[in-house]
Amino acid sequence: MASIGIIANPASGKDIRRLVSYATVIDNNEKVNIVKRIVLAAQGYGIDEIYIMPDSFMMGGKVIDELLAEGVLRSDCRIVDMPIRADSSDSTEAARAMNQLGVGCVVILGGDGTSRAVAKSIGDVPIIPLSTGTNNVYPSMFEGTVAGAAAAITALSPEPRLTCIHDKRIEAYIDGKLSDIALVDAVVSTEISVGARAIWKTSSIRSIIVTRAHPASIGFSAVVGSLEIVKPEDDFGYSVDIGGEDVMVKASIAAGIVERLNLSLARKLELGRRYRQEIDRNCTIALDGEREMQITSGEAVELCVSRNGPWRVDIRKTLEKAHAEGFFRVTTR
Amino acid sequence: MKGSEESYRNMYTCMKKIREFETTAMNRFADGKIPGFVHLYIGEEAVATGVCENLRNDDFITSTHRGHGHIIAKGGDVKFMMAELFGKATGYCKGKGGSMHIADASKGILGANGIVGAGHNIAVGAGLSIKLRKTDQVCICFFGDASTNQGTFHEGLNMASIWKLPVVFVCENNYYGISMSQARHQAIKDIADRAVSYGIPGVAVDGNDVTATYEASREAIARARKGLGPTLIECKTYRHRGHFEGDPGTYKPTEEQKAWLEKDPIPRFREFLKKNGIMTEDDLAKIDNSVAEAIKDAVRFADESPEPDVSSVVIDVYSDITEEVRVR
């Protein structure tokens, strides 16, 4: 029996970045469609059991009911039994439950924030993050059917992590204790409230720390990426401060928004080393683009880039390997 | 950001004032002092407060049957409001409107409204008026989740969008249309999704975090003032009470109520202010006391005010015609 999990975040894709930039809009009914495609592809490629996170829009229920009514649901498709809190902790709890259920792969629909919530508790179960969020860095744009196929192949594989990337992550320590994580970037902002969560005013940003940086992305990793490319496989992180006179760059800081920024103190960060942040006033730290942590002046904040992130399926590589092994050949006896 | 500390103070005071007004209205309704229907805003204070903090006196709002919070946040006078709830001659509407019809044109308050969904198009009219008078005012249209099932929502957003009117549509999604839960009354979860149909931005924010409603509406209002057209902001919130006073709200699951009470916007903001050293416990207590005093004054004013003269019953039907009160 091979199983996969699906975590679809009903809240992704509607935050304030639709207003302050030109971010993508994906409504929940489209997410239901994508989940259907994942389910159908996964069962088509040999998955027997599929677990779906419960959510307040009841996406899983809609998928199951509608596929049953159409007479095309063959796998044992279930909603994970857990209470709903209608916030990001649902994704974290669902990932924990799926890990315990022993699923072979988890497909995530959401943005950077959703992947981050899953990464907190998914352990070493391979994940396939699909972007239904705000023009993201971490999840990728892939057709649900293809993602379903890759999930099935991963779950059926005896050595699933061979075609995965073991990602980095940023660990945020407060007074020596691990407080939270980010998968792509952590930004220290002088905004004191979490407000509408996203950060869009570069004037409030003090410093940026990234696990990866590339000019082909958008957001804070693009800011660093306009200076230095940092790949997921590189064994270091990167940090810059905003302001100062060192260098000025042009960067895609949000969907459709290009800004000039002064950067200073650019430096590589060693994996596993904790870097103390100079915090002399109340501020917030945004993790993967959203203000999450409210920091009071005087708290000892350390940020550390490590290789403790999730195992992310390389979809293309996974499918190519399966192809080479004859996975798609139907043999008739 | 400069000025934001003052805004924080204003917003705490405003939320507290709304809560105190509503709690008092709740008690006076229970005592039989207030006739008719009263729909309380308790639990949703962060929406009106955060949004109206970005408004000027000459901006407009349209409100709903659950309108006390909007009116207080837009600068309505609690004395005249309370007197109106009591049906007194000194009330905003001289005792003719009651809780659901409070308006104050001098402050741009185009009225609470007893018809669910009526505000959408009135806001469109105000927006057209702003556009044609060439000012940089805005009109905020407050409405609930259930009103987005009315045809007026569609008509209003469509027209505001094609004409690029300076209207910000602020949906207070409190998850219930009277007793019918959102999951039962519409096939979507995020009302912000509906914006796509009108080609306007739609965003969803935590409606129980006044810093979130403040920030989101600030951006939308700035956009409207610049002539970039309407925005739909969905604020996720929860009413602590029933639909109206007298409705025990038995359709709301206990667990759900408990979870939302933990997210009560006022204690949350209070903690935030203290944690960031913006206000001390003492500062906050001072505001609490002065707000409580103001509401007590309002009740005293209402209590001591005269009933309307019965001869006024036929006045103000028209600007220029007053029919006789005929013997029946």
Added chain:
Amino acid sequence: MSSMTYMEAIREGMSIRMRKDDKVILFGEDVGAFGGCFGVTAGMFAEFGEERVRDTPISEGAIMGCAVGAAATGLRPLAELMFIDFMTVGMDQLVNQAAKMRYMFGGRISMPLVVRVPAGGGVGAAAQHSQSLEAWATHVPGLKVVYPSTPRDALGLMLSSIDDDNPVVYVEHKAMYGIKEDVSDLSPIPLGKGDIKRVGGDVTVIATGKMVHESLAAAQTLAGEGINCEVLDPRSLYPLDTELIKESLSKTHKVVIATEETKRGSYAGEIAAIIAEDYFDMLDAPIVRIGALNCPVPFSPCLEQVMLPNAQDVVNAVKRIV
């Protein structure tokens, strides 16, 4: 001498005020470059531009609501509903908002709006485009209702309707758009002032809209038989010129009330009730009402003719009481 059709007079009334006051604006379905479904607003788009002569989507609720919001915030909107029948779709905004705001808000808001509603049958437009629903509006305190029957009245009443600080429902009969007369007097006609369209001493015929013309034709016929009808056009349904009615009755002591409405629940019934309550002592004969049959307006011309009242009905009614 300047000759104008009923349609031109409505247009000229609106245009006179729009030339004088930027706050007067016009919107409705296809009122712009298209010139309105019946051509009433033809040329206004060219004269006043797209901002002030504004096409709306087919959204009667939004048209009425927009008029309410605009009137409440400093404009004097003229809204056109293409047919009075479509008033149903904008009814909440008309009845619950426009009509009641001033009162509900303790007199603290002004509602200077005019909604034009083309009414009436006789053009083969059938059940949903031919009704006479003015009684729905007269029933609602807070609304004023006018119904001109001639080009001069159409112009004069339009000016006063726009000048009024209250919501005015301006009923115009679509079968009268082409009637023509000299309109050299461009002054407003106050709301609430009726007009004697023909002087006579034997019977008062109170008629509105197109029934004024049917009644005048009937009076002509009856004059040949020695019966002198006085034809009284109230012009405003609310406020109603009861003084003029009283004056006429004090001379004739007999009354026929002729409107194109479906008879059941018609405004003619309200006028009859007022006369019965207040002027019963003046009457020498029962009040007679002429109206349409109590059925929807049918399509086929022969059916429509039977359904709608006409001059012969007035002749017959007068003969019953004289």
